[in-house]
Amino acid sequence: MSNYNIKHFEEYFQIYRKSVRDPELFWEEIAEEHFVWRKRWDKVLSWDFSKPEVKWFEGAKLNITENCIDRHLRTKGDKTAILFEPNDPNSPAEHITYKKLHERVCKMSNVLRDQGVQKGDRVCIYLPMIPELAIATLACARIGAIHSVVFAGFSSTALATRINDSDCKIVITSDGSYRGNKTIDLKGIVDEALEQCNGVETTLVVNRIGSDIAMKDGRDKWLQPLLDQAIPHFEPEIMDAEDPLFILYTSGSTGKPKGMVHSTAGYMVYAAYTFKNIFNYKEQDVYWCTADIGWITGHSYIVYGPLANGATTVMFEGVPSYPDFGRFWEIVEKHKVTQLYTAPTAIRALAKENIEFVENHDLSSLRVLGTVGEPINEEAWHWYNDNVGKKKSPIVDTWWQTETGGIMISPIPFCTPTKPTYATLPFPGIQPALMDENGEEIKGNQVDGRLCIKFPWPSIARTIWGDHQRYKDTYFSAFKDMYFTGDGALRDEVGYYRITGRVDDVIIVSGHNLGTAPIEDAINEHQAVAESAIVGFPHDIKGNALYGYVILKETGESRDQDNLRKEINQIITEHIGPIAKLDKIQFVSGLPKTRSGKIMRRILRKIAGKDTDNLGDTSTLLNPEVVQEIMDNVL
Numbered sequence: 001m002s003n004y005n006i007k008h009f010e011e012y013f014q015i016y017r018k019s020v021r022d023p024e025l026f027w028e029e030i031a032e033e034h035f036v037w038r039k040r041w042d043k044v045l046s047w048d049f050s051k052p053e054v055k056w057f058e059g060a061k062l063n064i065t066e067n068c069i070d071r072h073l074r075t076k077g078d079k080t081a082i083l084f085e086p087n088d089p090n091s092p093a094e095h096i097t098y099k100k101l102h103e104r105v106c107k108m109s110n111v112l113r114d115q116g117v118q119k120g121d122r123v124c125i126y127l128p129m130i131p132e133l134a135i136a137t138l139a140c141a142r143i144g145a146i147h148s149v150v151f152a153g154f155s156s157t158a159l160a161t162r163i164n165d166s167d168c169k170i171v172i173t174s175d176g177s178y179r180g181n182k183t184i185d186l187k188g189i190v191d192e193a194l195e196q197c198n199g200v201e202t203t204l205v206v207n208r209i210g211s212d213i214a215m216k217d218g219r220d221k222w223l224q225p226l227l228d229q230a231i232p233h234f235e236p237e238i239m240d241a242e243d244p245l246f247i248l249y250t251s252g253s254t255g256k257p258k259g260m261v262h263s264t265a266g267y268m269v270y271a272a273y274t275f276k277n278i279f280n281y282k283e284q285d286v287y288w289c290t291a292d293i294g295w296i297t298g299h300s301y302i303v304y305g306p307l308a309n310g311a312t313t314v315m316f317e318g319v320p321s322y323p324d325f326g327r328f329w330e331i332v333e334k335h336k337v338t339q340l341y342t343a344p345t346a347i348r349a350l351a352k353e354n355i356e357f358v359e360n361h362d363l364s365s366l367r368v369l370g371t372v373g374e375p376i377n378e379e380a381w382h383w384y385n386d387n388v389g390k391k392k393s394p395i396v397d398t399w400w401q402t403e404t405g406g407i408m409i410s411p412i413p414f415c416t417p418t419k420p421t422y423a424t425l426p427f428p429g430i431q432p433a434l435m436d437e438n439g440e441e442i443k444g445n446q447v448d449g450r451l452c453i454k455f456p457w458p459s460i461a462r463t464i465w466g467d468h469q470r471y472k473d474t475y476f477s478a479f480k481d482m483y484f485t486g487d488g489a490l491r492d493e494v495g496y497y498r499i500t501g502r503v504d505d506v507i508i509v510s511g512h513n514l515g516t517a518p519i520e521d522a523i524n525e526h527q528a529v530a531e532s533a534i535v536g537f538p539h540d541i542k543g544n545a546l547y548g549y550v551i552l553k554e555t556g557e558s559r560d561q562d563n564l565r566k567e568i569n570q571i572i573t574e575h576i577g578p579i580a581k582l583d584k585i586q587f588v589s590g591l592p593k594t595r596s597g598k599i600m601r602r603i604l605r606k607i608a609g610k611d612t613d614n615l616g617d618t619s620t621l622l623n624p625e626v627v628q629e630i631m632d633n634v635l
């Protein structure tokens with residue numbers, strides 16, 4: 001029995017049991033048979049969640065790009081590795097073969113090395129979804145630099161925070177980006193960010209939209225002329241298994257964003273193994289994940305997982321609504337996409353449009369559908385299943401996190417019977433536990449609790465960049481010897497898991513993780529604002545939208561409230577990005593607080609969600625009268 005290719009449900013259970021009985025043997029066999037190593041490991045696993053410390057394949061030496069590119073050259077050199085579909089449907093798609101990818105990654109590696117980037121240096125990549133984004137990412141990995149990709153929808157302040165936190169010495173960006181029929185001045189955003197970043201010596205600029213931008217002497221360099229002069233060979237840097245591969249920032253409920261650090265070997269093994277099984281990957285497939293490489297989904301399931309399997313992975317630059325809402329389906333038909341991996345928010349947005357957008361296209365190539373990023377509601381699940389999958393393509397509802405590096409709970413298509421809204425069963429090697437508020441594990445089925453993981457898996461993030469204590473406090477302190485996910489979940493009568501949502505102050509809007517504290521901090525910078533509190537409320541398309549309660553310093557009627565709302569959203573856009581804008585802003589005279597001064601967000605959430613029949617216990621409030629006032633004026 002091959003552990004690498006799970007073919008039926010019985011086999012899943014056998015493999016799962018083996019992965020729990022002897023995790024080291026289990027992962028060792030997978031690592032041994034499916035990857036190239038420059039040196040074998042001395043020890044498969046050492047771990048201690050109380051420190052916390054986790055090491056996989058210690059002593060092994062490798063380069064992940066040899067696994068993702070070089071080893072495929074002999075047998076698959078002419079196969080398309082990256083299939084780039086540009087924003088403009090009339091521009092031709094670009095098929096980048098494994099040979100070509102190798103050449104381009106090597107050239108980019110040489111450019112980076114020439115610019116002085118050494119092993120262990122941090123490189124910030126702030127690019128739209130164009131091939132250079134994947135190539136720059138892989139080039140960092142090839143030279144042993146740590147990439148920090150920042151989603152190109154983040155504002156200059158958010159970018160600067162991330163550049164400074166990990167002390168990046170170089171930024172790779174483009175003149176601008178296309179988004180539907182608009183262009184975005186990315187270089188302008190970088191220029192603004194760099195006013196606050198003294199450590200950045202160089203920016204390399206891709207010419208994407210041909211806009212007229214300012215180039216700062218000595219700092220800014222066009223990338224293409226450097227690539228033109230670079231040689232297409234680069235001996236990969238040999239890395240230790242536990243060397244950091246990348247940093248990726250995710251929002252926490254408080255404080256600045258957390259730079260999650262992922263290691264090399266464990267991440268590679270887990271991303272590749274999950275990709276192979278969860279997407280039922282076969283040699284001729286054309287796999288498409290619609291995420292952005294700026295998020296973990298793109299790292300693991302556009303770049304590393306697919307390429308480690310020698311797959312063809314689609315990179316789409318555009319948006320689902322341009323030139324019209326048929327774009328996704330047009331791409332599926334045009335490239336005969338076999339796996340489509342997207343987010344519930346996109347499904348809901350597309351489901352609202354005329355069904356002809358879907359029906360006008362031949363989707364018969366699709367074999368597996370996936371979703372990720374937030375709970376999928378029943379209606380969206382059925383729409384996806386009926387209209388896109390035509391009831392024959394299993395839906396893999398994949399639950400995981402930036403911190404987990406790879407998919408943790410998910411059906412395996414053609415193995416695990418699916419159930420709408422359920423992520424179903426843990427992947428081999430993953431040992432979930434539901435915990436109660438007293439820190440006890442809840443055993444048995446038909447129960448719900450806080451979702452934890454009891455045992456390390458290869459792609460668990462190793463730390464938060466520069467702040468190991470915060471890593472420990474956030475993930476390993478709530479429950480003894482457990483990784484705490486921050487999510488609530490229930491387990492049904494057969495042991496299937498359903499993720500019910502965050503149990504902390506992180507709100508998932510359109511699949512994006514947003515912490516309430518950074519948004520509140522941004523709002524409070526407005527000179528008219530005294531205090532604010534943000535909560536999520538249910539939204540048809542976004543899943544959750546943001547509702548802000550704002551106390552003004554002066555309550556005079558003279559202020560134009562609509563204007564203030566615009567200004568508040570403008571400040572949020574500047575500090576974080578447009579994704580964090582508030583849908584509703586209610587001005588209030590006070591916020592419900594406990595006697596110890598803590599805002600009772602539970603009450604605010606219920607009011608924003610118009611679910612006020614049972615507000616729960618308000619007797620401990622310092623100012624219960626404010627609750628009625630807020631309810632009377634709810635938007």
Ligand code: PRX
Nearest residue numbers: 372373374375397398399400401402499513
């Ligand atoms: O709350 C869970 C939700 O997204 C969170 C992780 O967000 P992020 O780190 O940005 O990674 C998103 C992509 C992996 C989780 O804590 N989430 C993710 N997938 C699902 C989900 N909630 C329910 N069902 C899912 N399939």
